[in-house]
Amino acid sequence: MAVIHQTVLKPTKLELLTSWLPSRPWYRGGTGEPRLTKAGGFRLDDPEGDVGIEFMVVTDASGTRPVSYLVPLTYRGARLDGADHALVGTMDHGVLGPRWAYDGCHDPVMVAQLLALIEGRAQAQDQSISDTLDREVTRSYSGDGVTSTDLAAIAADDPEGTDLPLADGSTLRLNRVLRPAPDSGPVLPEAAAGHVAGVWSLPDGTRARGLFAVLRDSGAR
Numbered sequence: 199m200a201v202i203h204q205t206v207l208k209p210t211k212l213e214l215l216t217s218w219l220p221s222r223p224w225y226r227g228g229t230g231e232p233r234l235t236k237a238g239g240f241r242l243d244d245p246e247g248d249v250g251i252e253f254m255v256v257t258d259a260s261g262t263r264p265v266s267y268l269v270p271l272t273y274r275g276a277r278l279d280g281a282d283h284a285l286v287g288t289m290d291h292g293v294l295g296p297r298w299a300y301d302g303c304h305d306p307v308m309v310a311q312l313l314a315l316i317e318g319r320a321q322a323q324d325q326s327i328s329d330t331l332d333r334e335v336t337r338s339y340s341g342d343g344v345t346s347t348d349l350a351a352i353a354a355d356d357p358e359g360t361d362l363p364l365a366d367g368s369t370l371r372l373n374r375v376l377r378p379a380p381d382s383g384p385v386l387p388e389a390a391a392g393h394v395a396g397v398w399s400l401p402d403g404t405r406a407r408g409l410f411a412v413l414r415d416s417g418a419r
Contacts, residue, residue, distance in 0.1 A: 214287040223355045224374040228260040238398030240332040241323040242311040249307045255398040266376040270302030303353040310347040316392040339392035367416030378406035391415040
């Protein structure tokens, strides 16, 4: 399991996201600078131990109403070749030194580990505590075998989320604009072969649960 270092980041993750989020097609903030707070999330382990993987939920209060966003990030000790378009920014980590933060939807390590989580081959880890599972993250998988982790095309953003087309014809969909699910639990879209759901804190202090990611099989339209 990954070790969470209690140290200082310069700039902070929220400072990086304050600059980066307004450039995203799914961002719905006001005309001014985002006003972000951390609202939740979880981590995944890289089996090789080289890449940090964090699914962060941030809430922006700059618009007419607060909006919560899912932002998967990967942290690397060197640049990821061919991914300059996905660079969120660089940070100085008090223990690990320079770190490059990427939009995880463009990082093959994150894609592979998210699919492993959906299929039950990986476990969600607590966002802030080392060696601790996050048992609030739920997942399901109804497919057969292991899904291809190779992308058929570059990840594509739209006003609601990001689609990752996979080489086997399936699509991994990340919901960037998060919405609380009904009390009965998240409702999966038609042709969903798997999902990940998680929780986050709302501005009023209550907790919400919703769909973070959905795997649609090759027959979905």
